[in-house]
Amino acid sequence: DTGVSQDPRHKITKRGQNVTFRCDPISEHNRLYWYRQTLGQGPEFLTYFQNEAQLEKSRLLSDRFSAERPKGSFSTLEIQRTEQGDSAMYLCASSLAVRQILASGDQETQYFGPGTRLLVL
């Protein structure tokens, strides 16, 4: 049973370039999440998918960011026209929701991948 995988693990790019990250969730997990983590801070939520539908987006997700999960399996996160402030660790997580409508306050466990560390020069 493999865990969440992310590719690449490290990316160095120049300001203004576009970058794309990939996340492969745990097999059969129907929910997939993207978080961003800067040095010395906890992860911050960016967006989440249930199957192929993108259901929530954070205000942190500017117009330069776009995420897709075309077939409800792997997901990609693209950052266009990168800025130095985009330098961070990008974490992907997945979870299995067994009920469509969860009780108030319910929350299944999110399992995280190793992250992609982005450095924008």
Add this chain to the structure above:
Amino acid sequence: AQKVTQAQTEISVVEKEDVTLDCVYETRDTTYYLFWYKQPPSGELVFLIRRNSFDEQNEISGRYSWNFQKSTSSFNFTITASQVVDSAVYFCARPFSGSARQLTFGSGTQLTVLP
């Protein structure tokens, strides 16, 4: 925003000492879940525990134990007889109120266990 506060930024202990990591959270919900994750130097967040607010019993798993106190909104984590391999950043987290999906994390506690 409802916060998760981990007031201890860094803790250093000598191997075999016990250590407690504090977590205080804000919530307006009557039912909710809380989580602890470990982030070793490799960067991957490792799930440790998920607790719901119905159950205030302390939980023990090997050298790890958790003390959940709803009255003080705290969910503290104790490592008994710490080992060098326990060195990592530990995060407390809870679902963002109003959304059952996104997690709100504390800023983490860097634990260093010295040999």
